[in-house]
Amino acid sequence: MLAVSVALVVIVVLLMLEVPVAFVFGLASFIIVILTGRDIEFLIPYAYQQESSFALLALPLFVIAGSLMGASGISDQLVRFVNSFVGSIKGGLGAVTIVTCALFGAIAGSGSSAIAAIGSMMIPRMVEAGYPRSYAISLVACSSVLAILIPPSVAMILFAITSGLSVAACFLSTIIPGVLIMAIYVVMNIFQARGFKDLEVEPKVTFPERLGKIGRATKGAFWALLMPGIMLGGIYGGIFTPTEAAAVALIYTLPVGFLIYKGLNMRTTTDAFVEGARNTGAIMMMLFFLFIMSRAMVQENIPRDIAEFMLSLSDNKIVILLMINALLLMLGMLVDDTAGAVLAAIVLLPVTNEIGIHPIHFAAIVGTNLGLGNVTPPCAPLLFMSGAIGGQTIDQYIKPTLKFMLIGHLPVVLLVTYIPDIALYLPRVLMGVQ
Known part of the structure; x- marks a missing residue:
C-alpha cells in the first residue's frame, strides 16, 4: 500500500500543477x-x-469521426432540429442547448467535442437572447456530460475493455441515466428562465406553420440523426461489433460532411484527422502507463487489499456504495473521464464484486459519477473548457453550475446507485444480461 500511497500523492500534486495526464500516470x-x-x-x-x-x-475511430462531425456543420443542423420543437417556449433556447448536447454525444461520444461544437455556437446565441453569460456557460458545461452517458461513449469503451465486459452492454447501462439528467436539466432551465426578464422568445406561430418548420428542420438534420441510428441499430441488431460500428461511423461521416452538409473540405478534413490523431495519441499513451500500473497493482494484490479495507470499515452495502461514490467523484474531479474509467475498473470493480454489485450496474455508476466529477473543481476539465469558450472565470459561473450539479445530476447518481434496474433494464431487455 506504500507504493500506491506515494503514487497517489504524486498524481494529485502533478495534476494540480497541470502536468499532462499521460506524463503524470x-x-x-x-x-x-x-x-x-x-x-x-x-x-x-x-x-x-x-x-x-x-x-x-x-x-x-470514434474520436476521429467525432472530430469530422464537429467540422462538418452537423451541430448547426441539430440545433435547428431541436429549436423547431421548443424554440417558442420561454427558456426554449436553453432546452435546445441541453438536447443538442445529448444528440451530439450520440455522434461524437466526447464531452469536450460537445463543448467545442455546441458551446462555441450556443453560448453567444444564448447571451444575445438575454441569458446571463454565466448561466449559458454552466448550462453548456453540465449538458456536455450527456455526451459521456449517451452512447457511443469513449469512457464506457475503456471501462468495458479494462474490466473485460461487453462494450454494448456498458453503452446501454448509461442511456436511462443520461435521459433522466437531460429531462431534469430541461425542466430546471425552463423554471430558471422565468427569472430572466430580458429573455427573447421566438414569436408564436400557428400549428401548420410549426409543422412546416419541424418538417424542414427534420429534413436538414436527417443525415445527422441517421448516424447514431445506424451505429446503435447495427450493434444491437448483431450486424457489427462496436469497433466495426466506429469504422462505419467514420466512413459515413465523409460523404455526409463533403456532399450533404458541405462543412468538410480538404483543409477541415486534414485538421480533423490531425486533431483526432493528437487526442488518440494522448489517450493511448495514458492508457499504456495505466495498464502497466494496473498489472503491477494486481500482482501486489492491491485492489483486493483496498476491497478488504473498505469492507472492514462497514459491512453495510448502502454505506460501501456511498464510499465508492465519494471516491469516484474525487476521481472525476482530478482526471478526465477516460483515465477515470480505467482507474475505476482497476481499483473499485473488485470492491463492488465483493458486495455483489452487477458489473454492468457498476459501469453506470462510474459513468454518472465521472460525469459529475468532470464539472466539479479543482480540475473540472469540462467546466473550465466551457468557461474558456464563454470568456469568464470560474467565480462568475460556479453558482449556476452548482445548481445543476446538486439538483439535477447528483440525485440521478444516487438513483442509479441504489436502484440497479435503472442501469440494468436495457441490457436485460436488449441483450439478455442476467
Whole structure:
C-alpha cells in the first residue's frame, strides 16, 4: 500500500500543477513498479498487448469521426432540429442547448467535442437572447456530460475493455441515466428562465406553420440523426461489433460532411484527422502507463487489499456504495473521464464484486459519477473548457453550475446507485444480461 500511497500523492500534486495526464500516470506507474520491485520487462509487453486489442480500435475511430462531425456543420443542423420543437417556449433556447448536447454525444461520444461544437455556437446565441453569460456557460458545461452517458461513449469503451465486459452492454447501462439528467436539466432551465426578464422568445406561430418548420428542420438534420441510428441499430441488431460500428461511423461521416452538409473540405478534413490523431495519441499513451500500473497493482494484490479495507470499515452495502461514490467523484474531479474509467475498473470493480454489485450496474455508476466529477473543481476539465469558450472565470459561473450539479445530476447518481434496474433494464431487455 506504500507504493500506491506515494503514487497517489504524486498524481494529485502533478495534476494540480497541470502536468499532462499521460506524463503524470507514466511517472506514477514507474513509482509503483520500483517500490513493488516488479519486472518492467514483463509489464511493458503486457501493456502493449492490451493496447493491441481489437475492441480498443474503436477508440481512435470514434474520436476521429467525432472530430469530422464537429467540422462538418452537423451541430448547426441539430440545433435547428431541436429549436423547431421548443424554440417558442420561454427558456426554449436553453432546452435546445441541453438536447443538442445529448444528440451530439450520440455522434461524437466526447464531452469536450460537445463543448467545442455546441458551446462555441450556443453560448453567444444564448447571451444575445438575454441569458446571463454565466448561466449559458454552466448550462453548456453540465449538458456536455450527456455526451459521456449517451452512447457511443469513449469512457464506457475503456471501462468495458479494462474490466473485460461487453462494450454494448456498458453503452446501454448509461442511456436511462443520461435521459433522466437531460429531462431534469430541461425542466430546471425552463423554471430558471422565468427569472430572466430580458429573455427573447421566438414569436408564436400557428400549428401548420410549426409543422412546416419541424418538417424542414427534420429534413436538414436527417443525415445527422441517421448516424447514431445506424451505429446503435447495427450493434444491437448483431450486424457489427462496436469497433466495426466506429469504422462505419467514420466512413459515413465523409460523404455526409463533403456532399450533404458541405462543412468538410480538404483543409477541415486534414485538421480533423490531425486533431483526432493528437487526442488518440494522448489517450493511448495514458492508457499504456495505466495498464502497466494496473498489472503491477494486481500482482501486489492491491485492489483486493483496498476491497478488504473498505469492507472492514462497514459491512453495510448502502454505506460501501456511498464510499465508492465519494471516491469516484474525487476521481472525476482530478482526471478526465477516460483515465477515470480505467482507474475505476482497476481499483473499485473488485470492491463492488465483493458486495455483489452487477458489473454492468457498476459501469453506470462510474459513468454518472465521472460525469459529475468532470464539472466539479479543482480540475473540472469540462467546466473550465466551457468557461474558456464563454470568456469568464470560474467565480462568475460556479453558482449556476452548482445548481445543476446538486439538483439535477447528483440525485440521478444516487438513483442509479441504489436502484440497479435503472442501469440494468436495457441490457436485460436488449441483450439478455442476467
